[in-house]
Amino acid sequence: MRGAGDTQPGSFRWSPPFGEAPPPRRRRPRQITSSTRHSLVASSTNLLNGLLNAALLAWSARHGQTDEIAAYVAVTAALSLVAIVVAGGSPLLYISGDAEQRRAVRSQWVFVTLPCLLLGTVAIGSLYSRSGYEWPTMLSIALVAIGNHHANFQLGDLARELRFVSTAVVVCGCKIPALVLIALGGHLSSALLTAALIQFLAAEAFLGRRSWLRPRFLAELSPRRAFSAFRMNRHLFTYSIAEYWGGRMTTVLLSLLVTPQVMGAFGAVFSVYQAQTGVLTAALRVSLVGRVRRRQGLGNVNEGRQGERFALLGALVIAVVSAVAAPWIVGDLLRLPPHGPALWLVLLAVALPFLTLVRAVTLNQIGDARYRQATRIMLLNAALITPLALAAVPLAGPTGAATATLAAEVLTGAVLGLALLRRQGRLSTWFFGPADGSATGLPAVPQMIGASAPGETRG
Numbered sequence: 324m325r326g327a328g329d330t331q332p333g334s335f336r337w338s339p340p341f342g343e344a345p346p347p348r349r350r351r352p353r354q355i356t357s358s359t360r361h362s363l364v365a366s367s368t369n370l371l372n373g374l375l376n377a378a379l380l381a382w383s384a385r386h387g388q389t390d391e392i393a394a395y396v397a398v399t400a401a402l403s404l405v406a407i408v409v410a411g412g413s414p415l416l417y418i419s420g421d422a423e424q425r426r427a428v429r430s431q432w433v434f435v436t437l438p439c440l441l442l443g444t445v446a447i448g449s450l451y452s453r454s455g456y457e458w459p460t461m462l463s464i465a466l467v468a469i470g471n472h473h474a475n476f477q478l479g480d481l482a483r484e485l486r487f488v489s490t491a492v493v494v495c496g497c498k499i500p501a502l503v504l505i506a507l508g509g510h511l512s513s514a515l516l517t518a519a520l521i522q523f524l525a526a527e528a529f530l531g532r533r534s535w536l537r538p539r540f541l542a543e544l545s546p547r548r549a550f551s552a553f554r555m556n557r558h559l560f561t562y563s564i565a566e567y568w569g570g571r572m573t574t575v576l577l578s579l580l581v582t583p584q585v586m587g588a589f590g591a592v593f594s595v596y597q598a599q600t601g602v603l604t605a606a607l608r609v610s611l612v613g614r615v616r617r618r619q620g621l622g623n624v625n626e627g628r629q630g631e632r633f634a635l636l637g638a639l640v641i642a643v644v645s646a647v648a649a650p651w652i653v654g655d656l657l658r659l660p661p662h663g664p665a666l667w668l669v670l671l672a673v674a675l676p677f678l679t680l681v682r683a684v685t686l687n688q689i690g691d692a693r694y695r696q697a698t699r700i701m702l703l704n705a706a707l708i709t710p711l712a713l714a715a716v717p718l719a720g721p722t723g724a725a726t727a728t729l730a731a732e733v734l735t736g737a738v739l740g741l742a743l744l745r746r747q748g749r750l751s752t753w754f755f756g757p758a759d760g761s762a763t764g765l766p767a768v769p770q771m772i773g774a775s776a777p778g779e780t781r782g
Contacts, residue, residue: 379515395515405443410431412563417475419615427548433549444465481526485612559697568705606633610690649672688700
């Protein structure tokens with residue numbers, strides 16, 4: 324005997340209009356996406372590299388190599404400024420540009436940036452040698468700084484291939500032999516030079532067919548391409564200058580107004596803040612790479628918004644932990660007076676979520692090749708911090724510098740938030756471009772905050 328729902332083969336099967344609903348589909352548990360995994364690896368690499376660098380400097384200080392530490396700080400800072408003035412933004416163009424732009428950046432590095440860095444080494448060495456710095460030490464540190472600048476391009480190649488574990492091995496693995504040399508009583512400059520050489524060779528080995536030393540890459544170099552890079556890179560050059568100005572304006576102004584002891588205390592606190600921003604920015608660059616790969620058809624990437632959510636959540640957690648543990652950080656770790664420096668760290672920590680939000684938007688714009696809009700946002704930040712620092716630093720010293728940094732990041736985030744709310748207005752078009760459905764960084768902030776499908780991506 325057949326049941327009510329049974330039918331003969333080939334016969335019509337009637338279903339009642341109000342039959343039982345099908346059982347609900349089980350929701351698959353949320354898994355860590357590739358974007359989140361890459362963000363974790365990238366940020367952890369940056370954090371571990373910072374810790375290894377701190378260990379190198381600490382061990383050198385214990386061995387009494389304060390003169391080498393001073394040369395390291397002075398020479399690297401000066402050559403970093405030379406690199407930004409000559410070819411600022413080139414690493415960003417190299418990681419986000421097309422094949423022709425990348426060839427132009429390679430040529431610019433060989434024919435323009437590298438000679439300028441070598442000339443800068445001679446000029447900086449001549450200047451600092453009058454203050455008692457030794458030439459061999461300065462030359463070793465200069466070669467390290469030049470190697471680190473070139474490593475930005477090598478690591479950009481690895482990042483475009485989503486090889487963040489290889490990046491971690493290159494960046495952090497080379498520090499182990501340097502630590503061994505320092506522990507055995509070697510000089511800091513020699514240890515860093517050894518690490519830079521190992522880093523270069525390891526990166527070239529991981530790049531394989533994409534190595535910079537391959538004949539086909541060398542054949543593509545030309546002075547014409549080198550100078551065309553300036554035209555291609557004009558927006559990102561301005562972006563880098565504005566970013567450098569916004570990050571260094573308060574410290575430069577403060578150094579002219581306070582004693583070296585006060586400046587040293589603020590520099591120690593500000594270095595903690597810079598290390599935190601470096602970790603968060605490394606996580607955000609994963610989203611940049613995902614947008615570049617999708618735009619250039621380099622492969623399918625499960626970009627989603629998980630990496631950006633991870634960076635924003637990390638910024639909130641770091642801000643809360645830093646604010647709560649500020650007395651312990653400045654007192655026990657940095658050995659500074661607990662009152663003033665603790666307040667500076669709290670103010671800078673509160674700025675972290677706003678800075679992360681602003682950098683998420685600008686890096687998304689760069690990933691979508693909207694360099695002009697990203698530059699406008701960074702120029703806004705630099706324009707805001709300039710009058711704030713000029714007003715606050717002379718009045719309140721280090722507290723004013725930290726307050727100006729916080730206020731600039733909050734105001735920049737507020738302006739971007741207003742532009743996002745008024746999507747069709749002139750303000751939104753100025754910062755995000757026309758809302759025409761093309762690749763744009765406009766939807767980035769709402770999707771980071773709101774819910775979206777794991778595989779949903781919008782330019």
